[in-house]
Structures are given as C-alpha cells and as structure tokens.
Amino acid sequence: MFEYMEYNIAPWGAEIVIYFFLIGVAAMTFVYAAAPAVFGNVFGGVAKSMEPFQKVGLIASFVLLLICGPLLIMDLGQPSRFLYPILYFHWTSPLSWGSLFLPLFGLCIIGFYFGLVKGNQGLMRVTGILGSLLALSMPLYTGLDLMVNQTRELWSNPTIPLLFVILSMSSGTAVVAVIQLVRGQLNAQAVEFLHAFLYLALAVTFALFLAEWVVLNYGTGEKQQAWEIINQQFGFKYWGMTFLIGILAPLVLVAMPKLGRDPRILTLAAVLSAVGAYSFREVLIYAGQLTQINF
Amino acid sequence: MPVGLQAEPSLGVPGKKRWAMVVDLRRCIGCMACVCADKAEYDVPLGVWRTIVKVKDTGHYPNTKRHFMPRLCNHCDNPPCVRNCPTEATYKHEDGFVLQRYERCIACRTCVAACPYNARHVLPRNRDRVKIGGVVDKCTFCNHRVEKGLQPACVQTCLGRSRIFGDLNDPNSEVSRLVARHKTVVLKPDKGTRPQVYYIKPDRAQTEQVFSAPHSYAARSDAEAFYRHNRGSKFFSGVL
Structure with missing residues (x-):
C-alpha cells in the first residue's frame, strides 16, 4: 500500500546510451582520420596508412556528430535551452564541459577538413592535435558524467571514464575497418595499425571487465546490489552481448597472429567489439540507476 | 566550502539561519496529510511527489508491524545535485535551502x-493551472512560506506533529532541542551529502538501502503495476 510512491525517478534512457556510444565512435573516427597529420613519421610512420581514410573519416565523424547533437538536445526536457550549459557555465559539472567541448570538436573537424582540401599542413596539424584532444574528451566526459555521482556506487568508479575511452577506441576501429574494407583500401599497413589499436582496446576492456566483477562482488552493499541487478535484469546483455560477443570472441580473433590480421576477420572482430561497447555502456547506465529504487 | 556551491553552509555559523526538519517517527501515523498538503500547495501532478x-x-x-517514513529533499549541506547541475539551475541558498530556478533548468x-x-x-509539460512544466522540481522546504514566518505546508498540516521545522542555529528552537536530546539519524550519511532532515527512531528496515525491497504482497503488486504502467514512456525508456 502506497509503496509505489517511492519510484520518483526519471532515468537516462536509450537516447543517452545511443549518444554515449555514437559520440565515442565520432571521436575515435576523427582520431584515426587525423592520425597521419598528428603523428606523422612517429612509430615508423605507421599512422600514414590512414591517409586514404582521411576525407571519408572526417565526413563520417561529422555526420555522427550531426546525429549526436540533436539526439542530446531532444532528450532534454527543455530542448530550446540547449545552450544554457555554456551560457550559465558551471565548472563543477562535467556536462557543462562536455557542452563546451562538443561544438569545439565540430569546429576542429571542419577546420581539419578545410586544411585537407586546401593542402594546408599547418592548419591540419593544429586542428588535428586540438581535435584529437577534444575527441578524447568526448568519451571521457560521458564517463565523468557518471563517475561524479558519488551516491550511485556502480558509476562512482574512477575506471568508468577510462573504460568509456577504451570502448570508443573499439567502436571507432569498427567504423574505420568497415569503411576501408568496403572501399577495398584495407591494406596490410592499415590492418597492422588497426590491429594494434583493437588488440590494446580489447585487452584493456577485458581487464576492466574483470576489475568491475571483483569490485562489485567485494564492494559495499550497494555494489553487491548492483551486481544482483546486473545478473538478474541484464544477464544476457552483460554476459552474452558484452562479455562473450563483445570482448572474448573478438579478443580471441585478434589474438591469433595470422587470422587476426586477415582484413575480414579483423573487421568482424571490430564490429563485435563495437556491439560489446554499446552493450557494456547500456548495462552500466541502466543498472546504475536501478540500485536506489527500493530505498 | 564544498565545491560548486553558491553559498557557504550556514550550519553553526553565528548570525545565520540553518533551516532543518526533524521527523519524529514515533508520532507518524501514515495519514498522508503531508503528501496531500504538498500536492495542494504546489499543484504537484499525478505520478510525481515532492x-x-x-x-x-x-x-x-x-507478528507484523507497519512502519511509516516521511521522505523529502534533505536540503543537504554538500548537495551533489547542485554540484552536478550544468546550468546552476539548482543552487544553494545562504539559509540552507536547496532551490531550483525553473527558468534555467534544461531538464537534463x-x-x-x-x-x-x-x-x-x-x-x-502542458499542465492545466500551473504553467511550469518540462523542468525538474523538488521540495523547497516551502521557502516562500518560511520567509513570511510560516511553517512549511507539510509541517503545518501534520496531525501528529511528527514533522517539526525550524532554525538549527537557534539553540532555543524546537528542532535544536530535539536534535540535542534525542538520538537522531540522517539518511545515507556515508554518501557525504550532510543531509539536514533528522529522523528520530527509524527502523532499520527503513534506512537500509539494500534490504528494503518491497516485502508485502500489496507493496510488490503496487510496484509491479507502477513498472508496467511506466515501461516505455519517455523518461523511463523501457529501463524498468
């Protein structure tokens, strides 16, 4: 009787999950596209393998950004006030910083594109470095947005921003691999470059997944409650979609030296890891909101 | 001062007010008059509560017992809502209130x-009488009444005088005396929010987060009905 009055919540739903995923993809797609200008001959000039991808990558990144912005705005209860986080900037809120960095990131994509079209190396280098830093800040701020909620213990975890950056590396790699495979430009050097990044991203994701498992099982009452919620309500998404399909399967694929460097297998592994990247975020965002509904 | 606040916490600061509430759970009879008073005072829509x-x-x-526990905004001295608000729509008043500027809120x-x-x-959105909609709302400790020397609506209407409101910085106020004389607890002190709603003699089943899922058949039915009703609607997005 009357107990239903407790559920006074308005959680972040699918719009936020999709936004967090797409903004990570957009960010890492830009980082790959800008890599030849940013890294040049560093690491033996391996980043130059991304040169054929630059123009299409920038377009892809910008299109994703054009989807992300309106998606985030439409999720607001007051969409017409979308500039308020910048106009009334509050420095302790990661969302304010994200709102500031998002348009700046867009400007860097445009600047880099003009530099590329005009052959202006200086502009490309400046916008490439700035844009890559801003790109990294995109998944970082989405993770921080969760991490700063110290009252929700599943989120209040310093590994969340790092995890979101790593997940965006996987999903960004998937976009690059698919586009380059379809265009028939996934040559050996590009495969080597993408393979190294995907392998690193998946290994770190695997480690963070295990860390999460330990932290939730050995943690406070709320963390243990979160673990129960994850297993009861999100069991398939967490263990099936995230762990088996999104982490373990692609990790096994890329860990095999020859098979992992096959362009099609690498692309498959990258796509699977992108599925896991979406699913992992979804579980964390949803389950993190459910721990308090019985309190 | 905790980061992100607009005013220093006033608890214990001479010459300043620190409004707070004491809820004496020995006196609450679960009549819901406070809930109704609040609904009437602010035209709170169906489905949400201050x-x-x-x-x-x-x-x-x-061997059964029914426990009642009034809940409201705790007007924390280290409020995470204020720190995280990207537009400073939520802010800390110098007298301790945590308030909301509707004209700034983007409902993120x-x-x-x-x-x-x-x-x-x-x-x-699209409310009939009060035109404020599409923004986040919360309990304000009825600051518009308090500033005129009145009690908050829920306190004024409380039949058993379970809710007591006053200035904690005034040693002669009833809230100060109650907090001094009784064993009081605040909710989730471990979260570092420094809440300013003090409870006298709550039951463990009410303050423990993890083990307080609905127990009774009626409560579970209510909760399940609420889930079903809200599944898929905008702000729930199928989460429940």
Whole structure:
C-alpha cells in the first residue's frame, strides 16, 4: 500500500546510451582520420596508412556528430535551452564541459577538413592535435558524467571514464575497418595499425571487465546490489552481448597472429567489439540507476 | 566550502539561519496529510511527489508491524545535485535551502541521477493551472512560506506533529532541542551529502538501502503495476 510512491525517478534512457556510444565512435573516427597529420613519421610512420581514410573519416565523424547533437538536445526536457550549459557555465559539472567541448570538436573537424582540401599542413596539424584532444574528451566526459555521482556506487568508479575511452577506441576501429574494407583500401599497413589499436582496446576492456566483477562482488552493499541487478535484469546483455560477443570472441580473433590480421576477420572482430561497447555502456547506465529504487 | 556551491553552509555559523526538519517517527501515523498538503500547495501532478511517506510492512502474521517514513529533499549541506547541475539551475541558498530556478533548468536530469534520496522529479509539460512544466522540481522546504514566518505546508498540516521545522542555529528552537536530546539519524550519511532532515527512531528496515525491497504482497503488486504502467514512456525508456 502506497509503496509505489517511492519510484520518483526519471532515468537516462536509450537516447543517452545511443549518444554515449555514437559520440565515442565520432571521436575515435576523427582520431584515426587525423592520425597521419598528428603523428606523422612517429612509430615508423605507421599512422600514414590512414591517409586514404582521411576525407571519408572526417565526413563520417561529422555526420555522427550531426546525429549526436540533436539526439542530446531532444532528450532534454527543455530542448530550446540547449545552450544554457555554456551560457550559465558551471565548472563543477562535467556536462557543462562536455557542452563546451562538443561544438569545439565540430569546429576542429571542419577546420581539419578545410586544411585537407586546401593542402594546408599547418592548419591540419593544429586542428588535428586540438581535435584529437577534444575527441578524447568526448568519451571521457560521458564517463565523468557518471563517475561524479558519488551516491550511485556502480558509476562512482574512477575506471568508468577510462573504460568509456577504451570502448570508443573499439567502436571507432569498427567504423574505420568497415569503411576501408568496403572501399577495398584495407591494406596490410592499415590492418597492422588497426590491429594494434583493437588488440590494446580489447585487452584493456577485458581487464576492466574483470576489475568491475571483483569490485562489485567485494564492494559495499550497494555494489553487491548492483551486481544482483546486473545478473538478474541484464544477464544476457552483460554476459552474452558484452562479455562473450563483445570482448572474448573478438579478443580471441585478434589474438591469433595470422587470422587476426586477415582484413575480414579483423573487421568482424571490430564490429563485435563495437556491439560489446554499446552493450557494456547500456548495462552500466541502466543498472546504475536501478540500485536506489527500493530505498 | 564544498565545491560548486553558491553559498557557504550556514550550519553553526553565528548570525545565520540553518533551516532543518526533524521527523519524529514515533508520532507518524501514515495519514498522508503531508503528501496531500504538498500536492495542494504546489499543484504537484499525478505520478510525481515532492514528499512521500514510505510504507514498510515487516514480520509475519500475527507478528507484523507497519512502519511509516516521511521522505523529502534533505536540503543537504554538500548537495551533489547542485554540484552536478550544468546550468546552476539548482543552487544553494545562504539559509540552507536547496532551490531550483525553473527558468534555467534544461531538464537534463543530472540532478535526478545525483540525488541519493529520490527527492527530484520531472514535471510534465502542458499542465492545466500551473504553467511550469518540462523542468525538474523538488521540495523547497516551502521557502516562500518560511520567509513570511510560516511553517512549511507539510509541517503545518501534520496531525501528529511528527514533522517539526525550524532554525538549527537557534539553540532555543524546537528542532535544536530535539536534535540535542534525542538520538537522531540522517539518511545515507556515508554518501557525504550532510543531509539536514533528522529522523528520530527509524527502523532499520527503513534506512537500509539494500534490504528494503518491497516485502508485502500489496507493496510488490503496487510496484509491479507502477513498472508496467511506466515501461516505455519517455523518461523511463523501457529501463524498468
């Protein structure tokens, strides 16, 4: 009787999950596209393998950004006030910083594109470095947005921003691999470059997944409650979609030296890891909101 | 001062007020008059609440007990909602209130996520009488009444005088005397929010987060009905 009055919540739903995923993809797609200008001959000039991808990558990144912005705005209860986080900037809120960095990131994509079209190396280098830093800040701020909620213990975890950056590396790699495979430009050097990044991203994701498992099982009452919620309500998404399909399967694929460097297998592994990247975020965002509904 | 606040916490600061509430759970009879008073004072829409009285049934027949626990915004001295608000729509008043500027709120729901007490809700759009909608709302300790020397609506209407409101910085106020004389607890002190709603003699079943899922058949039915009703609607997005 009357107990239903407790559920006074308005959680972040699918719009936020999709936004967090797409903004990570957009960010890492830009980082790959800008890599030849940013890294040049560093690491033996391996980043130059991304040169054929630059123009299409920038377009892809910008299109994703054009989807992300309106998606985030439409999720607001007051969409017409979308500039308020910048106009009334509050420095302790990661969302304010994200709102500031998002348009700046867009400007860097445009600047880099003009530099590329005009052959202006200086502009490309400046916008490439700035844009890559801003790109990294995109998944970082989405993770921080969760991490700063110290009252929700599943989120209040310093590994969340790092995890979101790593997940965006996987999903960004998937976009690059698919586009380059379809265009028939996934040559050996590009495969080597993408393979190294995907392998690193998946290994770190695997480690963070295990860390999460330990932290939730050995943690406070709320963390243990979160673990129960994850297993009861999100069991398939967490263990099936995230762990088996999104982490373990692609990790096994890329860990095999020859098979992992096959362009099609690498692309498959990258796509699977992108599925896991979406699913992992979804579980964390949803389950993190459910721990308090019985309190 | 905790980061992100607009005013220093006034608790214990001479010459300043620190409004607070004491809820004496020995006196609450679960009449819900406070909930109704609040609904009437602010035209709070159906489905959302500024204050609630949580009901918890414990034990098995014939040894059963029903517990009541009024809940509201705790007007914390280190409020995570204020720190996380991207537009400073939520702010800390110098007298301790945590208030909301509707004209600034973008309803990003960051504050809803940040609040450990489920004290915030989103107002629906297109309301009939009050035109404030599509923004986040919360209990204000009835600051518009308090500033005129009145008690908050829920306190004024409380039949059993379970809710007592006053200035904690005034040693002669009733809230100060109650906090000094009785063993009081605040909710989730470990979260570092420094809440300013003090409870006298709550039951463990009411303050423990992990083990306080609905126990009674009626409560579970209510909760399940609520889930079903809200599944797929905008702000729930199928999460439940």
